[in-house]
Amino acid sequence: MKTIFERPKTLLEKPFTYCPGCHHGLANRLIAEVIDELGQADTTIGVGPVGCSVYIYEFIDIDFVMGPHGRAPAVATGIKRCLPDVLVFSYQGDGDIAAIGTAEIVHTAVRGECITAFFVNNAIFGMTGGQMAPTTLTGQQTTTTPAGRDPLRTGHPLRLGEMLGQLEGSSYLARVALTKPNLIKQAKEAVRRAFLTQQEKRGFSMVEFLSPCPTNWKMTPTDAVDWVDKEMKNVFPLGVIKDWKEGVHVH
Amino acid sequence: MKKILMKGNDAIAEAAVRAGCLFYFGYPITPQTEISEYLSWRLPEVGGVFLQAESEIAAVYMAYGASATGKRVMTSSSGPGMSLKQEGISYLACAELPCVIVNISRGGPGLGNIQPSQGDYFQAVKGGGHGDYRVIVLAPSSVQEMVDLNYLAFHLADLYRNPVLILSDGMLGQMMEPVVFWEYDFPELPPKDWAIQGKNGRERKIILPLNLDPREMEQVNLRLAKKYRRVEEYEIRFECFGQEEADLLLVGYGTSARVLKSVVRKGEKQGLRLRLLRPISLYPFPSRVIKEEAQRAGRVLVVEMNLGQMVEDVTLAVGDRVPIHFHGRSGGLIPTVDEILEKIRFVLKSEESS
Ligand code: SF4
Numbered sequence: 001m002k003t004i005f006e007r008p009k010t011l012l013e014k015p016f017t018y019c020p021g022c023h024h025g026l027a028n029r030l031i032a033e034v035i036d037e038l039g040q041a042d043t044t045i046g047v048g049p050v051g052c053s054v055y056i057y058e059f060i061d062i063d064f065v066m067g068p069h070g071r072a073p074a075v076a077t078g079i080k081r082c083l084p085d086v087l088v089f090s091y092q093g094d095g096d097i098a099a100i101g102t103a104e105i106v107h108t109a110v111r112g113e114c115i116t117a118f119f120v121n122n123a124i125f126g127m128t129g130g131q132m133a134p135t136t137l138t139g140q141q142t143t144t145t146p147a148g149r150d151p152l153r154t155g156h157p158l159r160l161g162e163m164l165g166q167l168e169g170s171s172y173l174a175r176v177a178l179t180k181p182n183l184i185k186q187a188k189e190a191v192r193r194a195f196l197t198q199q200e201k202r203g204f205s206m207v208e209f210l211s212p213c214p215t216n217w218k219m220t221p222t223d224a225v226d227w228v229d230k231e232m233k234n235v236f237p238l239g240v241i242k243d244w245k246e247g248v249h250v251h
Numbered sequence: 252m253k254k255i256l257m258k259g260n261d262a263i264a265e266a267a268v269r270a271g272c273l274f275y276f277g278y279p280i281t282p283q284t285e286i287s288e289y290l291s292w293r294l295p296e297v298g299g300v301f302l303q304a305e306s307e308i309a310a311v312y313m314a315y316g317a318s319a320t321g322k323r324v325m326t327s328s329s330g331p332g333m334s335l336k337q338e339g340i341s342y343l344a345c346a347e348l349p350c351v352i353v354n355i356s357r358g359g360p361g362l363g364n365i366q367p368s369q370g371d372y373f374q375a376v377k378g379g380g381h382g383d384y385r386v387i388v389l390a391p392s393s394v395q396e397m398v399d400l401n402y403l404a405f406h407l408a409d410l411y412r413n414p415v416l417i418l419s420d421g422m423l424g425q426m427m428e429p430v431v432f433w434e435y436d437f438p439e440l441p442p443k444d445w446a447i448q449g450k451n452g453r454e455r456k457i458i459l460p461l462n463l464d465p466r467e468m469e470q471v472n473l474r475l476a477k478k479y480r481r482v483e484e485y486e487i488r489f490e491c492f493g494q495e496e497a498d499l500l501l502v503g504y505g506t507s508a509r510v511l512k513s514v515v516r517k518g519e520k521q522g523l524r525l526r527l528l529r530p531i532s533l534y535p536f537p538s539r540v541i542k543e544e545a546q547r548a549g550r551v552l553v554v555e556m557n558l559g560q561m562v563e564d565v566t567l568a569v570g571d572r573v574p575i576h577f578h579g580r581s582g583g584l585i586p587t588v589d590e591i592l593e594k595i596r597f598v599l600k601s602e603e604s605s
Contacts, residue, residue, distance in 0.1 A: 041450060042449055042450045042451050042452055043449040043450075043451070044449060045447055045448075045449055047316070054461070057457050057459075061450075061455055062449070062450060062455055063447040063448070063449055063450055063455050063456050063457070064447070064455070064456075064457045064458070064459075065315075065316060065319045065447060065457075065458040066346075066457070066458065066459050066460055066461050067312065067315070067316075067342075068312070068338060068339075068342055068460070071308065071309070071312040071339075074304070074308070074309040074310075074312035074313050074315075074316065075312050075313070075315055075316035075319075076316060077302070077309075077313050077316060078274075078276065078312065078313035078314060078315060078316025078317035078318075078319070078320075078324075079316040079317065079319060079320055079447075080316075081274065081300045081302060081313070081317060082274060082300075082316075082317045082320040082322045083320055083448055083449070086448065086449045103305055103306060103308075103309065104305070104308075104309050104312075106305075107304075107305035107309065110305075
């Protein structure tokens with residue numbers, strides 16, 4: 001019998017600690033699959049974040065450094081400057097990368113640092129219990145915008161990918177979702193392209209995953225997936241924002 | 252060995268290179284910017300990396316990442332910039348990553364000014380960041396010591412897997428003195444088998460400043476505390492100067508101690524019997540010897556370029572049997588020899604009459 005599907009070698013045999021219906025697990029898995037396929041488990045270093053995904057080091061079997069809130073790109077920069085031939089990635093949520101760590105991600109891209117950022121955008125602070133994030137949609141209810149996000153008081157959703165797309169140092173930027181099999185395939189391709197960008201020393205790369213947070217959105221997992229497809233995608237359109245290879249500039 | 256005339260900031264930068272530090276991350280702030288400027292050309296010359304970060308915060312975390320790979324790394328700043336680095340220093344301490352951090356301190360609080368001050372003593376020795384941790388703190392008082400103590404700092408950082416802070420000030424950073432770069436020569440260190448470089452066929456490693464289980468976190472703190480006890484046992488450094496049998500013990504560090512040396516010399520000519528104790532390591536603090544010297548002299552005068560910080564540690568060390576006096580100037584002013592001598596006469600007289 002031919003095996004057509006199995007656990008990636010680099011994904012450790014541990015149950016995920018993410019909530020049911022959360023897509024962090026899928027994102028972790030895709031990263032592990034691509035690391036396997038590139039044969040780079042021995043030569044990749046991950047930098048973990050603060051937030052729900054803080055335990056990523058429990059799931060992917062590579063060397064890890066855990067960083068503090070928002071600073072993973074700076075930590076990754078330090079690692080990469082010492083070990084230029086190792087694949088280095090940060091894994092960050094929206095509170096981490098688009099609020100407290102905005103300066104670090106912007107300037108890592110400005111420098112064209114050869115690292116890859118994986119950005120899991122669920123439009124909310126997950127670990128601290130569902131507060132407004134910079135990526136929270138207009139009108140979206142959170143524990144700190146109980147009447148819904150009002151742009152006049154709290155600003156507008158931040159489109160980080162488009163923002164980084166303006167910078168000459170960024171080389172590959174894509175936004176993906178994991179709500180359907182074909183989208184998961186595209187997401188995996190984006191992860192591969194991001195790592196390839198780094199391998200070829202082309203500068204900064206980032207993949208943004210739109211991801212549901214059923215727990216803090218207070219939805220069933222299926223409703224949460226629908227919400228990503230129906231609401232989030234309108235504000236955060238999927239696609240390749242920038243690709244050095246194709247010369248793509250979508251927005 | 253050849254003596255060369257050099258600015259303190261340049262000397263400390265050159266010392267880092269000679270100690271084998273090939274990675275520096277920093278952000279410009281007066282009066283320490285020459286360290287960055289010097290390393291911006293010197294490090295590439297020896298195949299190293301100089302990187303000007305977007306902030307003090309990013310700089311300390313770049314150093315954190317670099318240290319995790321096992322390389323020797325330094326960052327530097329001054330006053331307000333040091334405050335921004337404190338979170339990172341706490342992370343370095345928790346993850347047990349070696350790193351040399353230089354504070355060429357200036358007047359504060361707030362933006363303060365750019366004149367030399369010792370107002371960052373509490374922040375340096377009590378741990379300016381969050382949590383239960385300690386940083387080894389060394390206080391040079393000459394340009395030569397900017398070199399000597401920076402060599403030592405790199406050794407101690409690796410030996411104890413701990414951040415080491417050089418607490419200097421704008422006076423020492425900006426002044427020029429002849430220095431000798433002796434050959435960096437310290438006992439060999441154990442291999443950095445904790446460093447991460449990609450698995451390369453071995454078991455993976457994780458650098459972890461985190462433990463969500465309170466029992467395990469306490470174990471981490473206890474392990475760190477054990478290390479700090481070792482540091483306290485082996486790494487106390489100080490210098491004594493002046494008369495063995497004295498009527499007054501002076502205690503000061505860094506730039507204050509330079510002034511106090513002149514005070515001892517001038518005082519001697521005026522018939523005063525003075526002794527100076529200069530802590531070189533501020534953590535670990537030379538408490539025992541200060542206590543002994545204080546008891547011998549019978550009275551103590553602590554001089555600082557702040558309104559009274561180290562004097563608290565001297566008081567803790569000495570207890571209440573020996574009177575402790577304090578003289579401090581702050582805001583970027585340096586106490587003069589004559590004003591200290593005047594204070595000494597006042598102390599001696601007031602105690603005679605009491
Ligand atoms: S709180 Fe939200 S983001 Fe965090 S694990 Fe649960 S579903 Fe995922």
